[in-house]
Amino acid sequence: MDVLSLSRLQFAVTAAFHFIFVPLTLGLSILVAFMETRYLRTNDPMYLKMAKFWGKLFLINFILGVVTGITMEFQFGMNWAEYSRYVGDIFGVPLAIEATAAFFLESTFIGLWVFGWNRVSKKVHVLAIWLVALATNLSALWILLANGWMQRPVGYVLRNGRAEMTDFGSLFTNRFGWVTFAHTVLSGYVLAAFFVMGVSAYHLLRKNEVRLFRSSFRTAAAFGLVSSVLVAASGDLSAVQVAKFQPAKLAAMESFWETRPGAPFTLFLWPDSANERNAFELLPIPKALSVMAFHRGDAEVKGLTAFPGDERPPVLPVFLSFRLMVGLGLLLILLAFIGWIKGVRGKLEGSPRYLKIMLYSIPLSYIAVQVGWLVTEIGRQPWIVYGLMKTSAGVSPSLLPAQVVASLIGFTIVYGLLAVVDIYLLIKYSKKGPDDDLSGILKSVPAKEA
Amino acid sequence: MAFQVLWFILWGLLWAVYFMLDGFDLGAGMLHRFLGRNEAEKSAIRRAIGPVWDGNEVWLLTAGGATFAAFPSAYASLFSSLYSALLIILFALIIRGVALEFRAKAPSAAWGRSWDIALFLGSLLPALLFGVAFGNIFRGLPLDSQGYHGTLLGLLNPYGLWTGVFFVLLFLVHGALWLALKTAGDLGERALRFARTGWYFLLAAAVIFLVWTVPATRLEENYLRHPYWLLVPLLAVAFLLLVRIWAVQRKTGAAFFASCATIVLVTFTGIIGLYPNLIPSRLDPGSSLTAFNASSSPYTLRIMTIVALLFVPVVIGYQVWVYRVFRHKIGVEESPGAGAVQY
Numbered sequence: 001m002d003v004l005s006l007s008r009l010q011f012a013v014t015a016a017f018h019f020i021f022v023p024l025t026l027g028l029s030i031l032v033a034f035m036e037t038r039y040l041r042t043n044d045p046m047y048l049k050m051a052k053f054w055g056k057l058f059l060i061n062f063i064l065g066v067v068t069g070i071t072m073e074f075q076f077g078m079n080w081a082e083y084s085r086y087v088g089d090i091f092g093v094p095l096a097i098e099a100t101a102a103f104f105l106e107s108t109f110i111g112l113w114v115f116g117w118n119r120v121s122k123k124v125h126v127l128a129i130w131l132v133a134l135a136t137n138l139s140a141l142w143i144l145l146a147n148g149w150m151q152r153p154v155g156y157v158l159r160n161g162r163a164e165m166t167d168f169g170s171l172f173t174n175r176f177g178w179v180t181f182a183h184t185v186l187s188g189y190v191l192a193a194f195f196v197m198g199v200s201a202y203h204l205l206r207k208n209e210v211r212l213f214r215s216s217f218r219t220a221a222a223f224g225l226v227s228s229v230l231v232a233a234s235g236d237l238s239a240v241q242v243a244k245f246q247p248a249k250l251a252a253m254e255s256f257w258e259t260r261p262g263a264p265f266t267l268f269l270w271p272d273s274a275n276e277r278n279a280f281e282l283l284p285i286p287k288a289l290s291v292m293a294f295h296r297g298d299a300e301v302k303g304l305t306a307f308p309g310d311e312r313p314p315v316l317p318v319f320l321s322f323r324l325m326v327g328l329g330l331l332l333i334l335l336a337f338i339g340w341i342k343g344v345r346g347k348l349e350g351s352p353r354y355l356k357i358m359l360y361s362i363p364l365s366y367i368a369v370q371v372g373w374l375v376t377e378i379g380r381q382p383w384i385v386y387g388l389m390k391t392s393a394g395v396s397p398s399l400l401p402a403q404v405v406a407s408l409i410g411f412t413i414v415y416g417l418l419a420v421v422d423i424y425l426l427i428k429y430s431k432k433g434p435d436d437d438l439s440g441i442l443k444s445v446p447a448k449e450a
Numbered sequence: 451m452a453f454q455v456l457w458f459i460l461w462g463l464l465w466a467v468y469f470m471l472d473g474f475d476l477g478a479g480m481l482h483r484f485l486g487r488n489e490a491e492k493s494a495i496r497r498a499i500g501p502v503w504d505g506n507e508v509w510l511l512t513a514g515g516a517t518f519a520a521f522p523s524a525y526a527s528l529f530s531s532l533y534s535a536l537l538i539i540l541f542a543l544i545i546r547g548v549a550l551e552f553r554a555k556a557p558s559a560a561w562g563r564s565w566d567i568a569l570f571l572g573s574l575l576p577a578l579l580f581g582v583a584f585g586n587i588f589r590g591l592p593l594d595s596q597g598y599h600g601t602l603l604g605l606l607n608p609y610g611l612w613t614g615v616f617f618v619l620l621f622l623v624h625g626a627l628w629l630a631l632k633t634a635g636d637l638g639e640r641a642l643r644f645a646r647t648g649w650y651f652l653l654a655a656a657v658i659f660l661v662w663t664v665p666a667t668r669l670e671e672n673y674l675r676h677p678y679w680l681l682v683p684l685l686a687v688a689f690l691l692l693v694r695i696w697a698v699q700r701k702t703g704a705a706f707f708a709s710c711a712t713i714v715l716v717t718f719t720g721i722i723g724l725y726p727n728l729i730p731s732r733l734d735p736g737s738s739l740t741a742f743n744a745s746s747s748p749y750t751l752r753i754m755t756i757v758a759l760l761f762v763p764v765v766i767g768y769q770v771w772v773y774r775v776f777r778h779k780i781g782v783e784e785s786p787g788a789g790a791v792q793y
Binding site: 059060063064066067068069070071073074076077078079081082084085087088089090091092093095096097098099100101103104105107108109110111112114115116119120159160162164165166168396397398399403406407410414418421425428429 | 497500501502503504505507508510511512514515516518519520522523525526527528529530531533534536537540541543544545547548551552555556597598746747749750753754757758761762765768769772775776778
């Protein structure tokens with residue numbers, strides 16, 4: 001393989017790995033903050049126990065998100081030097097803002113939260129975890145505004161042999177970025193909700209700390225239900241943006257070949273890229289694709305054949321990822337809805353089969369967010385900046401294939417080990433359940449010594 | 451023009467602050483398994499940096515992000531040229547962070563021993579390689595109009611390696627002083643003794659580094675042109691001497707402060723010598739990347755300046771506050787489980 005393919009593979013692997021941890025951080029920070037707030041309000045030690053139990057799982061996950069994030073910032077310069085040079089005037093700005101405005105906040109206050117139980121007042125301690133939650137979400141905003149610019153470049157001019165920013169306001173208000181942001185963080189909330197419901201289900205099945213886990217489950221079910229519905233809604237907004245600015249991606253998502261008005265949405269099909277058609281199509285819903293993309297039944301939808309062969313994304317992976325994402329998304333809404341109903345009716349412990357399903361559904365939400373990113377990123381190909389710069393033009397010219405092979409092997413080993421340790425610790429601490437020893441905290445008056 | 455100069459200074463400042471802050475984390479991480487004689491002492495060392503190391507590391511990401519936003523061509527050249535070295539730093543920082551967080555999460559001795567080694571290497575390698583990287587930047591990289599012509603082994607030239615050794619010793623003494631400041635009892639005593647003895651090695655390394663810099667680099671040209679800038683390296687030497695004087699007088703806080711000042715001044719000794727180069731070329735001065743030919747547009751630099759003015763004071767404010775919250779000394783026997791997540 002050449003430097004380009006190797007670098008793409010490496011970026012895909014490291015981004016996907018980073019994105020295993022980020023969604024849980026996004027959602028679980030909010031849930032833990034909510035639990036600790038309830039402790040502050042009610043003074044019921046159960047909520048403290050709860051916040052600490054989920055907080056411990058949060059931290060195991062959080063650190064991996066932090067360390068794998070460094071890779072992402074370094075990699076633009078390491079493997080994508082031409083890209084960095086060409087668009088750094090614009091793209092570097094949201095990244096730098098992310099570090100100063102969000103990442104500092106997150107990293108500083110997580111330290112205060114972990115070590116500050118007896119050092120600051122209860123209120124300040126709760127504030128610390130809310131600031132962490134805010135900061136992780138802000139962090140996602142700036143990263144997705146940067147990504148949004150790659151998806152739909154705005155506010156720039158080509159000058160001095162590169163793209164230069166002319167309007168920071170339009171980068172900041174780029175609708176594409178905001179819609180992707182909403183869709184992404186909400187899917188992180190769904191994932192965190194399913195994580196909490198799944199682990200709670202494990203303990204409820206064993207009648208372990210029933211009050212605590214019933215409460216955790218109900219909180220997560222409500223959070224997950226609302227978020228999963230909003231994920232679908234933001235997905236709809238996202239589709240409109242894609243249809244408007246990335247018609248080739250939309251066509252690949254649906255494996256839609258011939259441009260026509262009143263385009264149908266076909267429930268079952270299989271792409272045949274070699275012959276620029278579908279091998280079979282079953283159950284078309286008339287005009288549904290036009291409605292989905294443009295909210296108008298008679299709107300014209302561009303087919304893949306409207307684009308030159310070298311400006312089309314690979315159809316099969318985009319198509320399959322999109323289908324899988326939508327299918328899983330709908331399934332997750334259903335499961336969260338059932339959980340919410342059962343929780344409200346007090347029937348959780350009496351539903352062992354449902355609880356078992358929820359335990360094994362944890363991976364589904366992870367798969368859903370991963371394939372969602374595959375749609376976004378593979379669907380953007382062959383562009384690194386949509387319509388402006390091809391991915392092949394962005395790679396570092398000074399790299400040798402052997403260097404990238406070596407780094408790819410390095411990442412595989414290091415990340416493989418991290419994955420093993422992470423899964424081991426998450427399972428260990430999930431199974432162990434909450435700690436009974438809260439002695440140090442309950443009498444906690446902030447220590448005032450020098 | 452003014453913005454480019456401003457961002458050159460800020461670029462230097464971000465690196466200086468990163469070395470000053472994460473320097474003691476890296477130093478403490480290197481000392482962890484040697485100064486910590488048992489589990490309780492090791493835990494105290496980790497807790498001495500536990501609340502702050504992550505926030506300190508963000509200064510590196512900010513330095514990287516600021517290089518990207520303010521000097522995209524320099525960021526692109528530097529990061530792709532030093533690919534393999536940066537990769538090792540990256541892996542080391544990943545392992546360091548994970549070791550700090552996971553070390554206490556399982557009781558087995560093998561688990562502890564493995565993470566001890568991980569923490570040591572994860573702290574040593576960034577210290578060494580940041581030194582090697584900056585030594586090579588001071589020396590100039592083999593760049594011409596065709597691009598970069600170096601290899602990983604080429605970076606390991608004697609001057610680059612020596613700068614790496616110098617950085618390691620600088621951070622070791624810095625970390626030992628932090629531990630002397632933060633930990634009570636016998637551990638704190640040993641940390642202070644280590645800083646005092648280590649200081650002799652640091653002084654020797656610093657003198658050799660300074661003298662060697664004249665033939666190995668062209669940093670001295672700026673100082674010959676504007677001799678008043680020599681105040682910066684002179685102050686660096688003065689503070690380095692104060693580190694020893696205050697450490698002997700057992701003024702640990704003052705000695706740590708002097709060590710902070712030394713690190714910042716050493717960094718700026720290099721940055722002033724480099725100006726206006728971000729990455730000087732050793733092959734062809736015309737191919738050097740400077741604050742003027744590698745910078746972003748004036749508009750972008752203006753946006754970045756506003757961002758920095760808005761956020762950096764706030765960041766400094768809450769980081770200082772968190773340092774104050776954790777200003778107490780850590781007792782070795784103090785139960786780490788008292789409310790805190792295991793550490």
